[in-house]
Amino acid sequence: MIKELAILELVGDDLLRVEQKMKSMGEGAYGPLAQAFLQLLGSGGKRLRPALALAAYDLAGGPIAGADREKAVFMAAAVETLHTATLVHDDLIDNALVRRGSTTLNAVWDKGATVLAGDYLFARAAGFAAETENTRVVQHFADTLRIICEGELRQHFSSRQWEQPKDSYYVRIFAKTASLFASATRSGAILAGAAQEAEEALSDYGRLLGMAFQIVDDVLDYTGDKSLLGKPVGGDLQQGIVTLPFFYYMQTHPEPAEVLAQLDGSAPATTRDFANGSTAGVDDIVAQIRTSDAIAQALDEAREFAAQAQACLTSFPASQIRQAMHELAEFVVARRV
Amino acid sequence: MIKELAILELVGDDLLRVEQKMKSMGEGAYGPLAQAFLQLLGSGGKRLRPALALAAYDLAGGPIAGADREKAVFMAAAVETLHTATLVHDDLIDNALVRRGSTTLNAVWDKGATVLAGDYLFARAAGFAAETENTRVVQHFADTLRIICEGELRQHFSSRQWEQPKDSYYVRIFAKTASLFASATRSGAILAGAAQEAEEALSDYGRLLGMAFQIVDDVLDYTGDKSLLGKPVGGDLQQGIVTLPFFYYMQTHPEPAEVLAQLDGSAPATTRDFANGSTAGVDDIVAQIRTSDAIAQALDEAREFAAQAQACLTSFPASQIRQAMHELAEFVVARRV
Numbered sequence: 001m002i003k004e005l006a007i008l009e010l011v012g013d014d015l016l017r018v019e020q021k022m023k024s025m026g027e028g029a030y031g032p033l034a035q036a037f038l039q040l041l042g043s044g045g046k047r048l049r050p051a052l053a054l055a056a057y058d059l060a061g062g063p064i065a066g067a068d069r070e071k072a073v074f075m076a077a078a079v080e081t082l083h084t085a086t087l088v089h090d091d092l093i094d095n096a097l098v099r100r101g102s103t104t105l106n107a108v109w110d111k112g113a114t115v116l117a118g119d120y121l122f123a124r125a126a127g128f129a130a131e132t133e134n135t136r137v138v139q140h141f142a143d144t145l146r147i148i149c150e151g152e153l154r155q156h157f158s159s160r161q162w163e164q165p166k167d168s169y170y171v172r173i174f175a176k177t178a179s180l181f182a183s184a185t186r187s188g189a190i191l192a193g194a195a196q197e198a199e200e201a202l203s204d205y206g207r208l209l210g211m212a213f214q215i216v217d218d219v220l221d222y223t224g225d226k227s228l229l230g231k232p233v234g235g236d237l238q239q240g241i242v243t244l245p246f247f248y249y250m251q252t253h254p255e256p257a258e259v260l261a262q263l264d265g266s267a268p269a270t271t272r273d274f275a276n277g278s279t280a281g282v283d284d285i286v287a288q289i290r291t292s293d294a295i296a297q298a299l300d301e302a303r304e305f306a307a308q309a310q311a312c313l314t315s316f317p318a319s320q321i322r323q324a325m326h327e328l329a330e331f332v333v334a335r336r337v
Numbered sequence: 338m339i340k341e342l343a344i345l346e347l348v349g350d351d352l353l354r355v356e357q358k359m360k361s362m363g364e365g366a367y368g369p370l371a372q373a374f375l376q377l378l379g380s381g382g383k384r385l386r387p388a389l390a391l392a393a394y395d396l397a398g399g400p401i402a403g404a405d406r407e408k409a410v411f412m413a414a415a416v417e418t419l420h421t422a423t424l425v426h427d428d429l430i431d432n433a434l435v436r437r438g439s440t441t442l443n444a445v446w447d448k449g450a451t452v453l454a455g456d457y458l459f460a461r462a463a464g465f466a467a468e469t470e471n472t473r474v475v476q477h478f479a480d481t482l483r484i485i486c487e488g489e490l491r492q493h494f495s496s497r498q499w500e501q502p503k504d505s506y507y508v509r510i511f512a513k514t515a516s517l518f519a520s521a522t523r524s525g526a527i528l529a530g531a532a533q534e535a536e537e538a539l540s541d542y543g544r545l546l547g548m549a550f551q552i553v554d555d556v557l558d559y560t561g562d563k564s565l566l567g568k569p570v571g572g573d574l575q576q577g578i579v580t581l582p583f584f585y586y587m588q589t590h591p592e593p594a595e596v597l598a599q600l601d602g603s604a605p606a607t608t609r610d611f612a613n614g615s616t617a618g619v620d621d622i623v624a625q626i627r628t629s630d631a632i633a634q635a636l637d638e639a640r641e642f643a644a645q646a647q648a649c650l651t652s653f654p655a656s657q658i659r660q661a662m663h664e665l666a667e668f669v670v671a672r673r674v
Contacts, residue, residue: 030487032494089456093449112430115452116490119426119459123482126463130476138475139467146460150367153453157369 005331006324008047011054014073018050021077025124036105036117040084045100048328049083049184050076052209055328056185056202058321059313062192071132072191078128078141079184085121086148088114093156094239098231137187144183151175160240162260166247170211177217178210201312205325208309213332215302218243220337222290228337234286237263244301248294249285259285302333342668343661345384348391351410355387358414362461373442373454377421382437385665386420386521387413389546392665393522393539395658396650399529408469409528415465415478416521422458423485425451430493431576435568474524481520488512497577499597503584507548514554515547538649542662545646550669552639555580557674559627565674571623574600581638585631586622596622639670 008015022041026034057072058064090096091104092114098104106114122145129141155172158164185206189199221236222245236243250256266281289295306329316322345352359378363371394409395401427433428441429451435441443451459482466478492509495501522543526536558573559582573580587593603618626632643666653659 030491030494033487033490089452093452111448112493113490115426115430115455116486116493118452118456120483120486120490122456122459123479123486126479127476127483130472130479133472135467135470135472139464142460142463142467146457146464149453149457149460150370153370153450153457154367156449156453157367 005328006320007051007055007328010321010324011051011058014054014069014076015047015051017073018047018054018076018080021073021128022081025081032113033117033120036109039102040088040105042102047080048213049180050080052181052206053079053184053188055321055325056188056206057192058188059316059319059325060189060192060194060198060202062188068191068193071134072188074128074131075137075141075187075191076184078125078132079180079187081121081125081128082141082145082148083180085118085125086152088118088121090152092118093152096231096235100231101227132187132191134191137190140183140186140190144179147175147179151179155241158242160263162242162263164242169242169244169247173211173214173218174207177214178207181210181213182207198316201315205309205312208305208312209329209332212302212305212309212329215244215298215305216333216335219245219295219298219302220335222286223295224337234283234290237286237289238282244298245289245292245294248297249289249292252293299333306330306333342665343657344388344392344665347658347661348388348395351391351406351413352384352388354410355384355391355413355417358410358465359418362418369450370454370457373446376439377425377442379439384417385550386517387417389518389543390416390521390525392658392662393525393543394529395525396653396656396662397526397529397531397535397539399525405528405530408471409525411465411468412474412478412524412528413521415462415469416517416524418458418462418465419478419482419485420517422455422462423489425455425458427489429455430489433568433572437568438564469524469528471528474527477520477523477527481516484512484516488516492578495579497600499579499600501579506579506581506584510548510551510555511544514551515544518547518550519544535653538652542646542649545642545649546666546669549639549642549646549666552581552635552642553670553672556582556632556635556639557672559623560632561674571620574623574626575619581635582626582629582631585634586626586629589630636670643667643670 019041023037026037029037053076054072057069062068062072087099088105091099092106092111095106096104097107105117109117125145126141129138132138151172151174154168155176158168158172182203183206186199186203189202194202218236221243222234224233226233232238237246250259253259262281262285309329310326313322313325356378360374363374366374390413391409394406399405399409424436425442428436429443429448432443433441434444442454446454462482463478466475469475488509488511491505492513495505495509519540520543523536523540526539531539555573558580559571561570563570569575574583587596590596599618599622646666647663650659650662
């Protein structure tokens with residue numbers, strides 16, 4: 001299904017070059033690090049973020065070859081490398097041992113080595129961004145990294161705060177996901193030499209698509225197939241992370257106080273072996289949310305964000321890439337993995 | 338003694354502006370993060386790295402006011418913020434609870450929050466570097482971050498490898514310390530619009546000074562006063578980190594095999610409470626090294642690096658700042674803390 005995504009076809013050649021640049025990080029690097037990269041890159045995801053940078057560059061009318069396009073490829077590599085760096089640190093923080101069905105780095109390396117491997121990837125991401133030689137792109141990149149880290153910290157400190165306001169959820173998912181999607185599309189637009197209005201439209205497209213993407217991720221955490229996701233189901237709530245399905249469930253649940261008592265009675269995730277252990281109280285609630293209306297309500301919101309993302313494309317002339325970006329928004333909410 | 342350092346006097350006004358920029362990171366930041374910054378900045382060190390960036394800018398003839406100088410101040414803030422970020426992660430990795438006599442962040446925060454706080458500081462450092470709007474400066478900055486992380490990884494994986502070649506020591510201290518010193522002085526030179534030759538001379542000055550600085554740091558780890566250093570004496574060897582005094586000691590010690598057996602019999606640092614525990618075998622060797630010729634031999638090498646650093650300054654016309662940089666090299670090897 002993913003292979004058939006038109007956007008991945010259209011920017012496929014450049015995505016291969018992104019992959020090459022990322023693989024080249026291993027060359028000449030310290031042995032154990034080079035090996036770790038191969039594993040990290042091999043278990044790579046859908047490469048949506050770099051594809052978005054490249055697609056935005058194309059839609060904004062960037063030259064199809066030459067130095068500018070090379071810069072867009074560098075930026076796409078920066079975005080994906082930054083994403084990978086945050087995953088390495090996230091898995092360490094969450095004590096996650098499996099991601100996308102593969103063993104995580106922290107399952108194999110100790111705490112110190114994993115922290116440093118993530119830092120190294122941040123450094124390489126910054127290096128790729130610097131290769132664009134574009135001051136605004138670099139500034140947006142640094143700013144996005146700041147927003148992501150601050151968002152992760154907010155999420156970390158708000159863990160097991162079951163009664164936080166729903167608004168805080170949108171702040172968090174913008175920071176952790178939508179900001180990087182927006183940075184990818186904005187950077188593509190800047191490197192293509194887009195006018196201010198087109199740059200903003202593409203940044204908005206990325207942001208809204210990112211919001212939809214993260215809501216669906218959060219829904220799949222409840223409804224997904226463990227073997228397809230390559231990670232445990234209900235993991236968010238087990239870690240004390242409150243996402244959109246939970247907010248909707250609480251709004252309509254007859255006895256919220258009862259649910260909270262059940263959650264508060266469960267052990268915090270940090271004291272358990274997260275991969276193997278589970279907490280009865282949380283598992284019950286996950287099962288209830290899974291079959292409740294909360295799932296449909298959350299997906300409706302994701303669809304709304306996706307539709308808003310599509311609306312950002314209408315000011316651009318019709319083209320294959322515009323159509324592919326339109327379809328991507330549909331894919332993001334329809335996906336099962 | 339430190340307050341009297343001429344270089345800190347000469348660039349003092351700009352150092353205050355660096356401090357302001359770093360403090361401004363807390364404004365508008367997420368509450369717990371802002372508080373952590375105040376503590377981190379309050380326990381600040383000598384601010385040698387930002388002073389070097391500013392001094393190099395001055396020696397290279399950068400304008401004394403205006404946009405270029407402002408960029409040098411931003412770069413100085415980038416260098417010090419990057420340094421602070423690496424310390425936050427180092428302390429986490431080493432389980433260090435005290436630094437410069439103050440409680441470390443990881444002594445107060447959990448693993449996850451500490452990782453993210455360090456990441457956040459990397460982001461802010463990159464943001465400061467981006468404010469220079471200078472492509473080469475940003476590229477050098479990203480490259481330095483990469484070198485530092487790779488060096489830390491090498492050190493981490495070479496822990497308790499007692500028989501590593503002495504050359505690996507120089508590779509490690511260049512990566513962990515001298516590379517950032519060199520990046521500071523090179524960036525100052527670039528932002529001052531220095532000619533290629535002057536830029537290289539200033540980069541070399543920073544690098545050689547950094548080598549001297551780290552050797553002295555490693556000597557002080559054996560000979561220093563615990564209350565002045567604000568950390569335990571002999572900590573490096575207890576953590577399995579082999580530094581220059583150890584290499585010299587082993588070269589002249591009559592029974593190296595005996596020393597190694599003693600070290601191998603001691604528990605690795607990661608299994609102990611590093612702040613309180615100690616390992617008898619290691620403590621004995623630390624005491625022996627402390628009173629051996631190895632200390633004087635290591636300090637001779639530091640003096641040699643410092644003299645080479647001073648030689649890099651001779652191509653610049655005599656000035657107050659040149660004299661201050663010359664004296665700094667003397668201070669670096671004479672310091673007791």
